Every structure is written in C-alpha cells, then in structure tokens.
Amino acid sequence: MDAFLQRLKRLDAYPKVNEDFYKRTLSGGIVTLVAAVVMLLLFISETRSYFYSATETKLVVDTSRGERLRVNFDITFLSIPCTLLSVDTMDISGEQHQDIRHDIEKIRLDAHGNVIEARKVSIGGAKIERPLQKHGGRLDKGEQYCGTCYGAEESDEQCCNSCEEVREAYKKKGWALTNPDLIDQCAREDFVERVKTQQDEGCNVHGFLDVSKVAGNFHFAPGKGFYESNIDVPELSLLEGGFNITHKINKLSFGTEFPGVVNPLDGAQWTQPASDGTYQYFIKVVPTIYTDIRGHNIHSNQFSVTEHFRDGNVRPKPQPGVFFFYDFSPIKVIFTEESRSLLHYLTNLCAIVGGVFTVSGIIDSFIYHGQKALKKKMELGKYR
Incomplete structure (x- = not known):
C-alpha cells in the first residue's frame, strides 16, 4: 500500500516548495494586484454574456406563398380634416x-394639434325638409323614399x-x-358645410390594414377616392387654396413587433414647402422570422425606405396625398436566440483564470530577472 501511495505521489504535477525558499518582491505584488483586477473584470464580462442570450442571423430564400401582410400605422395630418381624409x-x-x-380610427385635431372633444356641431346651412324623389317631386307622407342618382343609375x-x-x-361610372x-x-x-367648418382642422388616423403579400401601395389622400380610367383621383374641388399634406408618422410597421426591430419611419415628420404635391415613400419589405430562447416563432417584417416629393406645379398635376409604395425582398431573415451552456461558461472561466495567471507569471518573471x-x-x- 505504501509503495502504491509513493508511486501516486510521483504523479503530482504541483510540487510544493518550502516557504523558506519564497522571495516576495514589490513588483510581484503589483503584478498580482493588476492580474486580480483583470481576472475580476473578465469574470464579470463573461458572467453577463452567459446570462444574456446571443442572436444568430441567417439568410434564406423566401418560399412562402399566399400570406397576408398587416400594416400598422399611426399618422397625424396637421392641415387635412378627418371628413376629407381617405385611406x-x-x-x-x-x-x-x-x-x-x-x-381604422380618425381623431379630429385643432390647429394646435390638440384633440377636439366629440360634440354636435350646429351647421347654419339651409335645411331641406322633404327629400327629393327620383321622379322629381318631394317625398310625401306615407311614400317610400327613392332618391335620384343624377344619371348614374345602373338600372x-x-x-x-x-x-x-x-x-x-x-364612382362606378367613372364620373x-x-x-x-x-x-x-x-x-x-x-356635407359641404361640414367640410368647410373643419377646414382648419387636422386629423390623426391610426389602425391597421390587411393586404395581400404582393407589391402595391396604400395612401392617405384628401377627398373620397374614386377612379377615372383606372387612375385614382380624389375630389379636389371642395377646399380653396389646395391641400397641405404636412404630416408626422408616429408609428409605421409591417407585422408583429419583435425584440430589436427598428422601424425607420417612426417619429418621421415632413413639412410641405408648396401648396400642393405628392409625398411618396418607397418601401422594401424584408420578411423576418424571430425565434426566441423558448422556441416561439414570431413571423414579422423589417423594411428600408426612400422618399420623394412631387411638386404640384408640374404637369400633369399629381394627386395630392401621402403614398406608401411597398415591394417584397426575395430574401428572408431568420433571427434565433441562443444561450450558452454551463460547461461552455465554466470552460471560459477556467481559461480566464489560467490565462491571466500564466501571463502575469511571465511578466513577473521577466521583471524579476x-x-x-x-x-x-x-x-x-x-x-571595478
């Protein structure tokens, strides 16, 4: 048994030195103190990295089909009344x-951007007591009302x-x-009196749109939209002096929010320099999947954007409004949260202690000799 213990003792890789042979120096104390501080800082950094998950990014071709796109928006128009604003x-x-x-919800704003309380507004226009019938006469008591379409009837x-x-x-006739x-x-x-009454008001419009996942556009235009020769042209003759499309984008996103997403148009504001014009945003939507550390998937989108303003003084005169033209990238981005294992963390701690101890020993030996x-x-x- 003693022979076995003696053989085992010879395997000791850490031979002990008698303290009588130790020689402590001032430089060694300074190196030891600096090494201890460095090890402490590296230990704190490694521990923080261990408790915070890392995100890996991967790019793949987007092969999804038949999906829908949710557009979330919150936009304030300072000079267009809610009565005229159309989405x-x-x-x-x-x-x-x-x-x-x-x-979609619209909130009326005064000239200073404050919310106008909901209230009944008394309009001083002329009142028509009996509606005009299709045959040209006025609605009589007991008669069913059927108003004229002014030549636009389909039957x-x-x-x-x-x-x-x-x-x-x-609209259906293209008139x-x-x-x-x-x-x-x-x-x-x-209607006309109501528009004129709200002429100096603004409007905050917020909500969401559900659109097909193909290239297209959504826009906010003054006047109820209708089509002439398949071109969207709103009614532009109700207000004098043109339209001021000054606006502020409080929020604009595509899909569900996920950690770390950056929406470049949030908080963007633009002031119109001319009386009329069209402001256009050209958006490239990038499909994105975010997988959190628990394995839950969030299907969403990121986007990049460029901007352009068309002055209303050119010919042909552009439609006043704010247009968002969007298209989709063929590449999908996949973010995956990953946490490091405990063994990886312990291995790094050992590497920190051993590495700093070895390097500090080399430095101390160099200084001493x-x-x-x-x-x-x-x-x-x-x-001599």
Missing part, C-alpha cells in the same frame, strides 16, 4: 379598396338615398362629383 389600398394583382373604415330600380350612394354610383352642394342628398347631409541582471551589472561596475 385607400391597391396592389398589382388588381385588388383595390377605397375609403377604408374598418379597423331603373336603383335608388341613391344618401350622398355616399350618389358618390358610389358616380367626378365636383359639385356635391348641388346634390340633394349631400345638401341634406350638409531583469531587475536582478541590472543590479548585478551595477554591482560589477561599482567594484
């Missing part, structure tokens, strides 16, 4: 939606009982409703 979408597949109202049975229905009938104050339905609803050699040379020179 429209269209894409290259031919899908078009005009004057979208669902999932003899069609009725236009509201200003909006007249506008829709004109411009330039004088709504001459339309009986619009006059009864005081350098001082010793210098002292010896000085002594030899002294006795």
Whole structure:
C-alpha cells in the first residue's frame, strides 16, 4: 500500500516548495494586484454574456406563398380634416379598396394639434325638409323614399338615398362629383358645410390594414377616392387654396413587433414647402422570422425606405396625398436566440483564470530577472 501511495505521489504535477525558499518582491505584488483586477473584470464580462442570450442571423430564400401582410400605422395630418381624409389600398394583382373604415380610427385635431372633444356641431346651412324623389317631386307622407342618382343609375330600380350612394354610383361610372352642394342628398347631409367648418382642422388616423403579400401601395389622400380610367383621383374641388399634406408618422410597421426591430419611419415628420404635391415613400419589405430562447416563432417584417416629393406645379398635376409604395425582398431573415451552456461558461472561466495567471507569471518573471541582471551589472561596475 505504501509503495502504491509513493508511486501516486510521483504523479503530482504541483510540487510544493518550502516557504523558506519564497522571495516576495514589490513588483510581484503589483503584478498580482493588476492580474486580480483583470481576472475580476473578465469574470464579470463573461458572467453577463452567459446570462444574456446571443442572436444568430441567417439568410434564406423566401418560399412562402399566399400570406397576408398587416400594416400598422399611426399618422397625424396637421392641415387635412378627418371628413376629407381617405385611406385607400391597391396592389398589382388588381385588388383595390377605397375609403377604408374598418379597423381604422380618425381623431379630429385643432390647429394646435390638440384633440377636439366629440360634440354636435350646429351647421347654419339651409335645411331641406322633404327629400327629393327620383321622379322629381318631394317625398310625401306615407311614400317610400327613392332618391335620384343624377344619371348614374345602373338600372331603373336603383335608388341613391344618401350622398355616399350618389358618390358610389358616380364612382362606378367613372364620373367626378365636383359639385356635391348641388346634390340633394349631400345638401341634406350638409356635407359641404361640414367640410368647410373643419377646414382648419387636422386629423390623426391610426389602425391597421390587411393586404395581400404582393407589391402595391396604400395612401392617405384628401377627398373620397374614386377612379377615372383606372387612375385614382380624389375630389379636389371642395377646399380653396389646395391641400397641405404636412404630416408626422408616429408609428409605421409591417407585422408583429419583435425584440430589436427598428422601424425607420417612426417619429418621421415632413413639412410641405408648396401648396400642393405628392409625398411618396418607397418601401422594401424584408420578411423576418424571430425565434426566441423558448422556441416561439414570431413571423414579422423589417423594411428600408426612400422618399420623394412631387411638386404640384408640374404637369400633369399629381394627386395630392401621402403614398406608401411597398415591394417584397426575395430574401428572408431568420433571427434565433441562443444561450450558452454551463460547461461552455465554466470552460471560459477556467481559461480566464489560467490565462491571466500564466501571463502575469511571465511578466513577473521577466521583471524579476531583469531587475536582478541590472543590479548585478551595477554591482560589477561599482567594484571595478
């Protein structure tokens, strides 16, 4: 047994030196103190890296099909009233939606950007007691109301009982409703007077749009949108002096938010230098998948953007409004959160301790032997 223990003792890679043979120096103490501080800082840095997950990025070809795109927006127009502001979408597949109202909220603002409380506004326009019938007479008691479409009827049975229905009938015909104050339905609803009353107001519009995942655009234009020869042209004759499309984008994103996402248009503001014009944003949407440390996937998008303003004084005169033209990148970005293992963390700690200890020992040895050699040379020179 003693022989085995003696053999085992010979395997000791850490032979012990008697303390009587130790020689402590001032330089060694300084090197030891510096090494301890360095090890402490590296230990703190490594521990922080261990508790924070790292994100790896991978690029793949986007092969998804038939998906929808959610566009979240919150935009403030300082000089366009909510009554006139229209939200429209269209894409290259031919899908078009005009004057979208669902999932969108409009808030009236005064000239200083403050929210106007909801209240009934008394309009001083002329009142029409009895609506105008399709046959030309006024609505009598007990008679069913059927308003005229002013020549835009698609059939003899069609009725236009509201200003909006007249506008829709004109839209289908491709006609411009330039004088709504001459339309009986619009006059009864005081549409023109309501627009003129809100002429100095602004509007905050926020909500989301659900569009097809193909190239297209959505835009905010003054006037209810309608089409002439498949070109979107809103009614532009209701306000005098043109339209001021000065706006601030409080929020604009595509899809669900995920950690670390940067939306370049958040907080962007633009002030119109001229009376009329079109402001265009050209957006490249990059499909993105974010996988968190628990394995949950978030399907979203990032985007880059460039901007351009078309002055309204050129010919042909551009449609006033704010347009967002978007297209999709064929490359998909995949972010994956990953945490390091405990063994990897312990290995790095051992490397820190061993590496700093070894390097500090080399530095201390170099200083000690350098001082010793210098002292010896000085002594030899002294006795000569």
